[in-house]
Amino acid sequence: MLLISCPNCGSRDETEFHYGGQAHVPYPENPNDLNDREWAEYLFYRANTKGTFAERWVHSTGCRQWFNMLRDTVTYDIQAVYPMGTPRPASAAPAPESGTASLAPDSTTTGTAGPSVSATSSASTTAPKGATK
């Protein structure tokens, strides 16, 4: 279980959050200009980094706000929590104490942090639902 520092609510159990996949994926500026290859990239291709990864989380059973996080995908250490719409921190410094992250207004629809692409019907950017096998 991850212990995640929500910028608004402080440290909470992972079960209060939902995962939003890779951060900083901008919505295409001119969707009409994209060819099939570019649409495929936007809809289906995401970084699958082994190491420090910039990703989105939403505190669904708390303040319901989105934020970004830098997390190591091997050790699962959380290295930084930062607001939507702000650039990825340069260094992978240790996670700030809860509450010290900026409380800048959440921005899920503007800036570099694009909204979820879950509008792609059956496809979702996060983990597939359903049991396995």
Added chain:
Amino acid sequence: MSTHQLPEHPDFLWHNPEPKSSYDAVIVGGGGHGLATAYFLAKNHGMTNIAVLEKGWLAGGNMARNTTIIRSNYLWDESAAIYEHALKLWEILPEELEYDFLFSQRGVMNLAHTLGDVRESIRRVGANKLNGVDAEWLEPDQVKELCPILNISDNIRYPVMGATYQPRAGIAKHDHVAWAFARKCDELGVDIIQNCEVTGFLKDGNRVVGVKTNRGTINTEKVGLCAAGHSSVLAEMAGFRLPIQSHPLQALVSELHEPVHPTVVMSNHVHVYVSQAHKGELVMGAGVDSYNGYGQRGSFHVIEHQMAAAVELFPIFARAHVLRTWGGIVDTTLDASPIVGLSPVENMFVNCGWGTGGFKGTPAAGLTFAHTIATGTPHKLNKPFALERFETGALIDEHGAAAVAH
């Protein structure tokens, strides 16, 4: 259920040669898919000057971490074709590989808990029958008859409203499957090289001509990637991307019990699947952890959730104990179907994206991928699973909507 004894453990099944400076083909990844691919390259295509490179130990990845469920009752024609081909191979492989890996066709049940589940399940049974896959719809009392320890009363949160059943489905001993393939590969002259990590690729223009490893550079004409959870990492080394996200997937076993569970039960809706291993452990798994991860471990609440579901469905499990839990790294795609075929790099081929359900596909993945590597063209069974489908939009959506707990 099968109660016969495990076979004696042989002293050794394959040699551990030093890597040669060059091979006709190199397979990256010594899991089930890499070994099966090498076996069929040697057996069907006469390519024996080949090597399987494994960064750790043979079958130390997902191959010996999975819950070993084998079935072919997928919804779409493309999936039914490849998984049913795999199932037919499972039926003959113990003899062909001269190794009894305890393939036990004890059937697999996929429970339905909602009206939506029921409709999807009956639809899938129909689709399966049209594709020549054995499938039946069971009413709750038939479910109970087949698996008496299941609670089919309606005083639980999600009562059992029926199930699909595939009698020819079942389980096998995954580590023995890997060893069976490895021994045959070795006999046919394939070099199986453990502790050999691929760290980069040599290219001539856009054509791959060799692999860099922690044990030196190896020249080769062809490279087949069978790296499961690490496929994206290898693709990046080669200079292309894959539409894959790697997630932890966990499983667990209880202590040994008398045989109580005669079949395999899966519930997509309440998120658990259970069988009883030959030795007696209850083997259970559930869904992936939501976050991307390469740590071969996941969060405990996922296990808690699956235990809650298991105990509700099987009240007698309340007295069992969790003995061991573990995780693997699964390579998921957005349509829950694998990616097999050519890659953007010439002479490099990809077999990945089998995600949470690729053990069952091992023999067909190997057979068709070997064809693709040897001939440079898709096999008719893996053609629909090419990387291009994400561009053309011809996705093969095998998500839970089909009540196929993928």
